[in-house]
Each structure stands twice: as structure tokens, then as C-alpha cells.
Amino acid sequence: MVAVMDTVQAATEVTPAPQPKRRAARWDIPGLVRRRTGTLGVTLAILVVSSITIATQSTFEAGLFDLRDMLLALVRVDDPLVLAVTVLLTLVTCGLAEGLLGTRRMLAAFVGGGLVVCAIGEGIGLFEDNVIPEVSLNVTPDTGAPPIAALLCVAIAASCFASPLWRRRIRIGGVVLAVTMFLYAASASDLYTLIALPVGMAAGLVLGGTRAVGIPRSSLREKRVLLAALTAITAIGPVVATLWGSGAGVLSVYSWLSYDPLNVADGVVCAIGSTNAPCPPSASVYAELQPASGWIAALPQLVLLIAAWGVLRGRRGALHLAVGVNVLTFAAMSILLLLSETDTLEQLATVRAAYDVADVWQTVVGMVVGAALPLMVAVLLVRFRAAAQIRSIPGVRRIFVRTVVVAALGSLALALVGILMTSAEFRPWPNVTTVLATLPLRLVPPSLLPPEALVFVPMTGAAQAAWYLPPLLFWLSVVVAAVRFVVRSGAAETAPDRERARALLAAGSGDTLGHMTLWEGNVYWFAADAEAAIAYRVRGGFAVTLGGAFGPDRDDASVGAEFAAFCEEQGWTPVFYSVDDAERERLAPLGWSSLQVAEEAFLDPRSWTPAGKKRQDVRTATNRAAREGLTSRWARWSELSFFDRGQIRDISEAWVSDKTIPEMGFTLGSTDQLDDPEVRLLVARDGSGRITAFTSWIPIHRDGTIAGYALDVMRRRDDAMPGVMEFLIGQAVERLREDGMTVMSLSGSPLARHSTGDDADRSALDRGLDVISALLEPAYGFRSLANFKKKFQPDFAPLWMIYPDATQIPAIAIALVRCYIPGLTLRSAAEMAASLRRPREAAGR
Structure with a gap:
């Protein structure tokens, strides 16, 4: 046991072929200078012009629409402290933007966008002074657009070339900064900064950036970032107004x-x-x-x-x-x-x-x-x-x-x-x-x-x-x-129970969903006379379990019956969701109905090989990865660098933004669970060291030990090598074999089944689930996921829902949706249903 766990905890490099030994990393100063000549030029201009201004203590008022004065304003500040901050912002903003835009386009956004901002600002100043002099919304803009306005124009333009995650963050951050300063402070510079938002967006589109101007769908974590930023701004705004x-x-x-x-x-x-x-x-x-x-x-x-x-x-x-x-x-x-x-x-x-x-x-x-x-x-x-x-x-x-x-x-x-x-x-x-x-x-x-x-x-x-x-x-x-x-409040309401559940799971056994019971949002019931527990969530009067019982006594047939009795005492209807065949047999004495809701794919890492005609895609992907210098690495979240974590979140946010429905939870993982020390990550890097895809794996407990791992999150970049997922899973098999693992799960595919019988023998409920699966396919691709897993020729096992009354199926379905999408309202459900219909209607045309 100790040897196995020591091996599991080691994070090592796994490569498809021997790679040349890399030299120790060192700073390439000449190369960095060559790649950021535009950034250094803008910074130098700000330093020179501002230093002369501060040394001579000269005041500055831009001539109306005077090109020379407008250009000087873009690189001029008159305070040493502001100069230091401006130089730092220039190095960061222009440096990152130059990497996305290139030197010429970055300079075009800074100079061209800044001049447009200056011209518009002075035009607004004329309008205010001559048409609405009694309306004071800001200090009259007569000093020209400051460097901060040009830098914001560059940042917004660069967002048109950024990933969905950073595109959203840059734009929302820019809007919050500009609007906050304009509403609370309202100096002339703040008006220019506000104008820089649309000008920067237009510049990004003109320079060839994406035209995706809407706010893409975000994950729960990113929503928290945005809500926290909004709350912080309402706190800081009054201080800005005062100071x-x-x-x-x-x-x-x-x-x-x-x-x-x-x-x-x-x-x-x-x-x-x-x-x-x-x-x-x-x-x-x-x-x-x-x-x-x-x-x-x-x-x-x-x-x-x-x-x-x-x-x-x-x-x-x-x-x-x-x-x-x-x-x-x-x-x-x-x-x-x-x-x-x-x-x-x-x-x-x-x-x-x-x-x-x-x-x-x-x-x-x-x-x-x-x-x-x-x-x-x-x-x-x-x-x-x-x-x-x-x-x-x-x-x-x-x-x-x-x-x-x-x-x-x-x-x-x-x-x-x-x-x-x-x-x-x-x-x-x-x-x-x-x-x-x-x-x-x-x-x-x-x-x-x-x-x-x-x-x-x-x-x-x-x-x-x-x-x-x-x-x-x-x-x-x-x-x-x-x-x-x-x-x-960092300790959730169920924190003591969660630690007890973790101990039971580690000491005994659980199904392949066992580790998911430790995720946030679950409540626990513990058997009175057995070392077993069940995780569940109450939605709309239904106690929906996450898998079956777990712990040393999970095979005790009385556990399920006791849980059902407990639910009845609370006035809830128990629903055993995503349970395996063994749990279904233990619940058979209840006499309840069962419905297959998913199928799970298993591999035996001890015997599985990529040989065979039907596994050609796996071999092709592995060979291509070797040619293109793609490598894979096992690691835990804590072992990854700050930049690696950012890349993983970037990939995940891009995946979420492409979906027509919110990010789902319950039995579907996300980046929120990656920092669990028991979760392992397998990441793929291209020749430049960039992460192009990743998978996460949760442990499967058997008789007090970790017997294998189950695939949880699986996401990739749009420009990743074709077959990168086949490559990663093939590498995972090899590693688990080396670690002596006996089971590997590719996880369950919701609403997907491996048909083996006559369709005429299937119930109306089964056919109804097929309709729902087809409806969700454009959004989440459950069927495509199931077909992908077939490439590995796994053994399929059904996952069941056990419920007491078939007439409650519609209400149970609503409870399940609320488990997968917390906070779903009637309005958002209607919008989601409409968005799901649109892809199908488009496909029909």
C-alpha cells in the first residue's frame, strides 16, 4: 500500500519518445528586446518627454486639434510618482499586447487610437462649453489624452486577439476602471479613458481581431471573480471620489x-x-x-x-x-x-x-x-x-x-x-x-x-x-x-461530515463516483449500525444521491433501505442516481423501478494495449505526438506553476464559453476540483512548452486502497494537435500500469447507452431519454463523448437511477436539472431550452 501511494504521489514526465535533454532555462535578453521593440520605444518616449516636463516644471494645455500637442500628450505626465506608475503600466500593457498584436499593430493602437481618443475628447469639450455649459459631468478636457487612455486603447484592442477568458477579463476590467473613474472622479483624463473603450474596440476590429463583442458564457469560478470585482468597485468608488x-x-x-x-x-x-x-x-x-x-x-x-x-x-x-x-x-x-x-x-x-x-x-x-x-x-x-x-x-x-x-x-x-x-x-x-x-x-x-x-x-x-x-x-x-x-465560512456547513465521509471512503470502497461525494454541495447520511454513508442533495423534495453507498460496509443490503426510511421521515422522496449494477441488486428488495441513465467505460490497464485495427486512432495520435514533439506530464495542481494554472483555466473558460448552457456540476467536474490533492492531472505540452490539453483523474477506492483512477475533466485548445486526447488517455493507461493499478474508468457518459437489444423492447422512458440526449447533444456532446470512448474498445457497464414511483419522473427530472445546474430559475430554464432548440433547427435546415 505504501509503495503504491508513494508511486502515485510522484509527478514525473511521460513522453511518447525519448526527447533531447533541455538546457537550463536562462533569460534571453537580446531576444526579448527584439520581440518588444515597440514597447521599449513607447516607454522611452514617455520617460524622455515626462522627465523634461517635470524638470522644467512646465504646464501643458493642448492646442485645439493640434497634432503635435496631441502626440506629446500621449507620452507626457507631470508628476514623478505618476510617471513611475505609468512606466510600469506601459511595460506590462504594451509588452503583453505586442505579443498578441505584433509591433506595428500595437503602435497603431497606441498612437492612432490615442489620437482618435484625443480628438473625440476635445470635440466633447467644445460641445460641453458651447451647448450645455450648465451641465457639468467632468472637468473640461483641454490637456490632451494622457498615456493611460492610450494604454487602455491598446489593451482593449489586444482583447480582440486574446482567448475568451482574457478577452472577457480585459474588457470588463477596462470598463469597470474607466466607468468608475469617470463617475466618481471625473477629471479630464477620466473622460479620455472612457472614450478609449469604444475606440480600442474599433481599433481591434480594424486591425483584424475577432468580432465577438458579447460577453461569453463563464464558469462558476469566473462568475465569482466578476462578482467580487463588482463588489470591490462599489467599496473603492467612494474612496476614489474622496481622494x-x-x-x-x-x-x-x-x-x-x-x-x-x-x-x-x-x-x-x-x-x-x-x-x-x-x-x-x-x-x-x-x-x-x-x-x-x-x-x-x-x-x-x-x-x-x-x-x-x-x-x-x-x-x-x-x-x-x-x-x-x-x-x-x-x-x-x-x-x-x-x-x-x-x-x-x-x-x-x-x-x-x-x-x-x-x-x-x-x-x-x-x-x-x-x-x-x-x-x-x-x-x-x-x-x-x-x-x-x-x-x-x-x-x-x-x-x-x-x-x-x-x-x-x-x-x-x-x-x-x-x-x-x-x-x-x-x-x-x-x-x-x-x-x-x-x-x-x-x-x-x-x-x-x-x-x-x-x-x-x-x-x-x-x-x-x-x-x-x-x-x-x-x-x-x-x-x-x-x-x-x-x-x-471557509468551512462548509457539512465540513465535519465531509471529513468523516473522506475517512470512510479511504478505509473502504466506493463506486467510480465515490470521490465525487467529497465535492462541495453534497450532504451526508451515515448508517447507524454500519460503516457506510451516502451522499445526496435535496432538490424540490427529492433526495438525489450521488452514486451508491460507500465505506467498508457498502455491500450491506440494509444501508439503502435505512437511507430510504430516513428520507421518508424527513418528508423527502429518495432517488438513487448513477448507481452501478451491484448497488442496483442491493436495492432490489425495495421493489422500486430502475432506469438506465448513463453507461460507464472501463479499461484494465494491466492488459490494455493500443494494438488492433479498432484502436488505430490511438496509435496514430501517439506517433504524431512523437513527431510534433508533444509531451505529457503527470502532476498535481499544487505542483504546477502559476502560468500553467492560468493556461489550464484559459482552456477551460474557452470550452465553457462555447457552450449554449451553463457549466454543469454534480457528476460533472470542473476546474474548481483540480486543487484537490488526491486529483491527478495529465497535461499535454507542445514543443514550445505551451499546454494544449489536459485531463484530470479522480481516485477509485477498493478495500481501503486506491485501485485505479477515473477520468473527470477533459479539455483542449481549439488549435491542439488532432488526436491529443487519444494520446493523453493512451499515456494514462501506460502510467497506471506502471503504478500497479487494476482499474481505469473513462467515466460515465450521461444519457448515452451501448445498444445491444431491439429498440422495440425498450420502454417509453428509455426512448424519452434518447430524445433528451439528442436535444443536449449540440450543447454538451454526450453522444459524441460516448463514441469517442469506443475508440479504446472498453468494457461498458450501465449506471442506473432507482426511484419509487414512475409518475414522479417529470418532477425527478427537474430535481436532477437543479442538481446539475445550481440556481437555475424558470426564466433561465426557458432561455436554455430555446438555445438548445436553435442548433437543432439550424441543422434541420
Whole structure:
């Protein structure tokens, strides 16, 4: 056993033929310079022009549509720190783009696209100044397009030549960056950056890139990346508005929320717009009472950032936390909008003239948009919540809620006692009724309080402590509670049961789906009087199992009956799904119906060879791989480099984007399971070292040991060598034989069967499954997959669904679809059905 496991854990190179010994890797500096001459030229131009500008401290205003000035603007910055950042961005952006576009096209995108951006920006500036001068959406663009606009134009153009994964990431990242800066900061540079998006897209198409302008379908992992980015932007945006905002952006109103509504006017503490504590009408000098109080309002944004990290890691609780904070932000902005009065806004605009505030109507519009934005984000998070599948432990949720409630009660108590003890130091003096009525406001960050709601203000240091300290302590407690909640939510609700199930599987046996029972989303039932367990998911009142029982006592016939009794006690209908012949026989005493739902292909690595006429494709693929220098390597996810992992995700995302239905789970694996230390990867590399295809393999447990491996994920690049999968599977057989394995599964092919009988003898349900299989074929190719496996001349074994009542088949089918596609709604199901019909109709024509 130890020897076998040591062999299994070793990751070695497997090659179809002896390869020449490679020299140690070294940096090819001259070659790199030759391949990136355009990048180095652009970087040098920025360094020279910007250094002269900084050294001479010259100011710059582009001449209207002056070509020389417009060109200089593309390579000119006037701040040393900005220059350092710009040089780094240029090396990365142009360097990567030059690899995709080539030198000439990259330079064309930078220079040509930048000039077009500059011209459009100056045209918009003329329009704003002469047609809508009263509408201020940004600082007037009169300095020419900055380097960042040209770089974004290059990046978007390069996305037209990138893979689906990076095409989506580049475009969404560019849109988020440009829109965020334009809405929150709204400097002249930000308008140019926004214009660079369509210009870059047009440049990419003109230069010969793909015309796929839509957002391709993404995997669950990539959806989490996008949702996390969206959540993070809503957290960072207000900070951008505060630190870098020009005051002219639509969402510049968020910068106002960093101001303390309490002022010191001619030595008197007051609140502009307050009825009970107004500022002196003749005051000439205004100052914030506590300028640092605005940082308290940053704490809810920090909670959002923590939630974004949790969403990225797949935590459902973190997603709910992000939804909650966004809903609270929507409510706060709505209340602020309803309570704000025009004359108060006008007076605030006068006092805060340093922010170049535009007309009052723009502030009102900003409040409306500022309230709608978090609501929209919350709706999107709820809509795509299925991407975050890891549920938190109930105890962790209770601790989080308890911490927030205790912190709220403690802060309110502190505020109540503090204000009552120092009541004489407030203006005007508040009675107990007034203090109690306004007590909930003490949990709101001070800078978010509408002036109209302030009925008394603190005058002395002690009174100010009672005013500012409670919200600070409350939100600090929420931040700490959020960190604990998100981190501890990494343990799924079934984590203790999963470890118990893992131990049973390792000590006993399971079917070829046994290792899939350890995936996220499964719930476990454990036999009371036997060492056996069953993994299942409850959907629509049906408890759908993932394979049969596993563990040392999986052959005990009473296990299935006990599970069925358990389900009946819970009010569920048990459905044993994808069970093998042995499990079907053990369940026979139940007297239930059975339906073949898949067939599994087995090979014996000890005896299988590529010899024989019917296995010619395997031999051809192996020979071609040897000629083309294709190699294969066994490894685990942790042993792969960062770049190798990126290539694998790239291949997988390209595969998902081509599908007309969402990525499926349950008995179908994805890249989410590749980081399991028990999963082995077999990757194929071409002569340049690029990964062109990969397969993943999950262990098959027999009597307390790993007896073999089952094929799980199998994906390749579009330009991979024909027959690369035949080559990889042939290599897998050889390796498993060397490791002493006795079984190898090419996994089950859903809705596919190896026909051996008369079609007339088949039931209506069997023929119905054939119809469903034909419907799904254009999307997932289950039949094509089954035919591919026949090339290896395997032994086929049926997989069954055992169910109690045939009249429930339609409801069971819906439950199964919900197992395979979590979060499927009625609308998305209708859209999916329509997308599946279109390929068939097209084929019919």
C-alpha cells in the first residue's frame, strides 16, 4: 500500500519518445528586446518627454486639434510618482499586447487610437462649453489624452486577439476602471479613458481581431471573480471620489459623505440646514468640527471589501453580507435624498467650494444615481448567487449576528449614557425623549448624517466623545465580525461530515463516483449500525444521491433501505442516481423501478494495449505526438506553476464559453476540483512548452486502497494537435500500469447507452431519454463523448437511477436539472431550452 501511494504521489514526465535533454532555462535578453521593440520605444518616449516636463516644471494645455500637442500628450505626465506608475503600466500593457498584436499593430493602437481618443475628447469639450455649459459631468478636457487612455486603447484592442477568458477579463476590467473613474472622479483624463473603450474596440476590429463583442458564457469560478470585482468597485468608488475626485462627476456626491456635517462657524458648533442648531447667518468662516470623522464612513466600505474577498472564495455568507451592506447603503442614500433640502444643498455647495461643486441639480442627480447603484449591485449579487456555493456553518452565522447585535446594543448604551451625562454640553440641551428618539442615529457614521436630522450638536470635548465614539466602536466591531465570519465560512456547513465521509471512503470502497461525494454541495447520511454513508442533495423534495453507498460496509443490503426510511421521515422522496449494477441488486428488495441513465467505460490497464485495427486512432495520435514533439506530464495542481494554472483555466473558460448552457456540476467536474490533492492531472505540452490539453483523474477506492483512477475533466485548445486526447488517455493507461493499478474508468457518459437489444423492447422512458440526449447533444456532446470512448474498445457497464414511483419522473427530472445546474430559475430554464432548440433547427435546415 505504501509503495503504491508513494508511486502515485510522484509527478514525473511521460513522453511518447525519448526527447533531447533541455538546457537550463536562462533569460534571453537580446531576444526579448527584439520581440518588444515597440514597447521599449513607447516607454522611452514617455520617460524622455515626462522627465523634461517635470524638470522644467512646465504646464501643458493642448492646442485645439493640434497634432503635435496631441502626440506629446500621449507620452507626457507631470508628476514623478505618476510617471513611475505609468512606466510600469506601459511595460506590462504594451509588452503583453505586442505579443498578441505584433509591433506595428500595437503602435497603431497606441498612437492612432490615442489620437482618435484625443480628438473625440476635445470635440466633447467644445460641445460641453458651447451647448450645455450648465451641465457639468467632468472637468473640461483641454490637456490632451494622457498615456493611460492610450494604454487602455491598446489593451482593449489586444482583447480582440486574446482567448475568451482574457478577452472577457480585459474588457470588463477596462470598463469597470474607466466607468468608475469617470463617475466618481471625473477629471479630464477620466473622460479620455472612457472614450478609449469604444475606440480600442474599433481599433481591434480594424486591425483584424475577432468580432465577438458579447460577453461569453463563464464558469462558476469566473462568475465569482466578476462578482467580487463588482463588489470591490462599489467599496473603492467612494474612496476614489474622496481622494481623487474633481467634484464634477455624477457620483462625486460620495465625496460629500466624507465631510463632517458639524461645522464650527465663527467659533460656534452648528449644522448647516439644521433647524435646532443652525449656523449663524452672518458667519464668514466655516470649518469641519472633526475632519477625521469621515474615515468612520470608510469602515462599511471595508466590510464590502472583506465580503468581496469572500465572494471570490465562493462563500455564500460573504455574498449575503455584500448584499446587506449594499441594501443599507441604498437605504441611507435614499433617506439622505428625501431629507435634503435645496437651500441646504446650496449653502453646503458654497461652504465646500474647494470641491468645485456644480449646480444643486447635479448633486440631486448624484444622490439618485448613488442610491440606485448599490441597489443594482445587490440585485446582481442575488441573481448570480449560485456562483458562491460554500454555505457557512450555522454556528458561524449565529456568532456573526450575535456580535453585531451586542456591538449595536453596547454602542447605543454608550451613546445614551454619554449624552445624558454630558447633556448640558450639547446645543440645544436635549431631554431624555429627544435623546431616545435620535439614539439609532448614533450607529450611523457621522459624516452620513443628513444635517436636517441633527436636532442637537456637541459643544465640548466630552460631548463630542459621546457623539463620535459609539459609531466608531460599532463599525470596528462589524469589521472584525465580518473578517471572522468570512474566514470561518471557509468551512462548509457539512465540513465535519465531509471529513468523516473522506475517512470512510479511504478505509473502504466506493463506486467510480465515490470521490465525487467529497465535492462541495453534497450532504451526508451515515448508517447507524454500519460503516457506510451516502451522499445526496435535496432538490424540490427529492433526495438525489450521488452514486451508491460507500465505506467498508457498502455491500450491506440494509444501508439503502435505512437511507430510504430516513428520507421518508424527513418528508423527502429518495432517488438513487448513477448507481452501478451491484448497488442496483442491493436495492432490489425495495421493489422500486430502475432506469438506465448513463453507461460507464472501463479499461484494465494491466492488459490494455493500443494494438488492433479498432484502436488505430490511438496509435496514430501517439506517433504524431512523437513527431510534433508533444509531451505529457503527470502532476498535481499544487505542483504546477502559476502560468500553467492560468493556461489550464484559459482552456477551460474557452470550452465553457462555447457552450449554449451553463457549466454543469454534480457528476460533472470542473476546474474548481483540480486543487484537490488526491486529483491527478495529465497535461499535454507542445514543443514550445505551451499546454494544449489536459485531463484530470479522480481516485477509485477498493478495500481501503486506491485501485485505479477515473477520468473527470477533459479539455483542449481549439488549435491542439488532432488526436491529443487519444494520446493523453493512451499515456494514462501506460502510467497506471506502471503504478500497479487494476482499474481505469473513462467515466460515465450521461444519457448515452451501448445498444445491444431491439429498440422495440425498450420502454417509453428509455426512448424519452434518447430524445433528451439528442436535444443536449449540440450543447454538451454526450453522444459524441460516448463514441469517442469506443475508440479504446472498453468494457461498458450501465449506471442506473432507482426511484419509487414512475409518475414522479417529470418532477425527478427537474430535481436532477437543479442538481446539475445550481440556481437555475424558470426564466433561465426557458432561455436554455430555446438555445438548445436553435442548433437543432439550424441543422434541420
